[in-house]
Amino acid sequence: MNFISDNTASASPRVMAALAAANDGPAAGYGADDWTKRVEERLSALFEREVAAFLVTTGTAANALALASVVRPWGAVITHEESHIVEDECGAPEFFSDGAKLVDLPGIGGKLTPEAVTRALGNLNEGSFHNVQAQALSVTQATECGTIYTPAEIRALKEAVTARNLTVHMDGARFANALVTLGCTPAEITWKAGVDVLSFGGTKNGAWAVEAVVFFDPGRAEEMKWRRKRAGQTLSKGRFLGAQFEALLADDHWLDLARHANGQAKRLADAVGNGGEARLAWPCQANEVFLILPPATQERLTAAEVRYHSWPGRSLAPDNALQDGEIVGRFVMSFATDPGEVGRLIAAISG
Numbered sequence: 379m380n381f382i383s384d385n386t387a388s389a390s391p392r393v394m395a396a397l398a399a400a401n402d403g404p405a406a407g408y409g410a411d412d413w414t415k416r417v418e419e420r421l422s423a424l425f426e427r428e429v430a431a432f433l434v435t436t437g438t439a440a441n442a443l444a445l446a447s448v449v450r451p452w453g454a455v456i457t458h459e460e461s462h463i464v465e466d467e468c469g470a471p472e473f474f475s476d477g478a479k480l481v482d483l484p485g486i487g488g489k490l491t492p493e494a495v496t497r498a499l500g501n502l503n504e505g506s507f508h509n510v511q512a513q514a515l516s517v518t519q520a521t522e523c524g525t526i527y528t529p530a531e532i533r534a535l536k537e538a539v540t541a542r543n544l545t546v547h548m549d550g551a552r553f554a555n556a557l558v559t560l561g562c563t564p565a566e567i568t569w570k571a572g573v574d575v576l577s578f579g580g581t582k583n584g585a586w587a588v589e590a591v592v593f594f595d596p597g598r599a600e601e602m603k604w605r606r607k608r609a610g611q612t613l614s615k616g617r618f619l620g621a622q623f624e625a626l627l628a629d630d631h632w633l634d635l636a637r638h639a640n641g642q643a644k645r646l647a648d649a650v651g652n653g654g655e656a657r658l659a660w661p662c663q664a665n666e667v668f669l670i671l672p673p674a675t676q677e678r679l680t681a682a683e684v685r686y687h688s689w690p691g692r693s694l695a696p697d698n699a700l701q702d703g704e705i706v707g708r709f710v711m712s713f714a715t716d717p718g719e720v721g722r723l724i725a726a727i728s729g
């Protein structure tokens with residue numbers, strides 16, 4: 379049984395069928411194709427305002443190029459210490475921004491707080507040529523800990539950085555999962571809450587490989603076309619990115635995919651999250667379940683050949699610290715997660 383990551387999932391059959399259907403005759407290259415144009419129009423409708431959108435193939439590219447477009451080499455990006463841009467992008471944001479600094483902060487459950495951000499801003503001297511200049515805040519939605527920010531929480535973070543005029547970036551690799559939990563509109567959890575640029579994840583949601591960098595003020599997207607090309611992310615046969623995203627958005631397929639993943643995560647969290655055999659590290663609010671596992675439970679999972687990520691306990695609340703031999707395990711669900719496997723996982727944990 380494999381609960382390592384939503385990255386291990388297949389792609390939605392509807393997305394793969396759309397890829398095959400797009401493979402018909404000639405089409406303009408480099409993003410000028412009809413599929414990509416329809417996606418750009420669809421995203422403006424989805425977010426209830428004109429947006430500028432750029433399709434790329436990975437979340438790392440989306441995050442790194444989005445941030446490079448809004449910070450200068452002498453800039454600083456405030457983010458969480460467990461954020462993907464800090465932990466898992468091999469310095470890509472720093473590289474593509476020509477050296478911007480990531481200032482990473484702790485936060486329970488992988489979430490930033492306005493208080494921590496305000497403290498960090500206090501340590502970043504505005505205007506001094508000796509110091510990097512705070513220019514962006516990056517939040518992940520859903521976070522790397524499977525928690526989510528409410529629109530009010532995003533607004534509070536925006537308010538904390540407004541005086542310093544920081545741009546707000548959202549890593550939305552699991553944006554769909556957060557949205558179906560919140561039940562709000564895409565606009566309410568992004569630009570209406572103060573987000574300026576979104577890495578809109580398609581791959582983990584169920585695409586083969588596509589992400590959209592969405593600028594809510596098209597005037598701020600000016601550099602992106604050159605940055606994307608220089609990064610080798612402007613595909614000559616761009617129709618195959620457009621076709622994927624168009625299939626995801628059609629008939630709210632993207633939300634149905636996320637609902638299945640979240641539903642299976644909730645099943646697991648509800649079944650074992652508060653028992654003696656395991657307990658929740660922090661709330662399960664999207665498609666990932668983080669469980670504190672005592673040694674006996676770890677042994678049963680090994681015997682049952684369950685694959686999951688061991689996760690750092692840095693973001694645990696002080697009153698939920700790990701005890702002797704305990705670890706945090708991350709169990710990730712996707713659109714393709716088999717409910718029967720989740721039942722077998724629950725049995726293995728419960729003993």
Ligand SMILES: Cc1ncc(COP(=O)(O)O)c(C=O)c1O
Pocket residue numbers: 385435436437438439462518521522549551552581
């Ligand atoms: C929170 C988050 N952001 C971004 C990404 C994008 O990463 P990749 O470059 O692997 O597509 C991931 C990948 O799993 C992720 O978990």
Ligand SMILES: C[C@@H](O)[C@H](N)C(=O)O
Pocket residue numbers: 382383384385462466
């Ligand atoms: C790199 C790894 O963390 C990946 N982003 C995942 O969530 O599985």
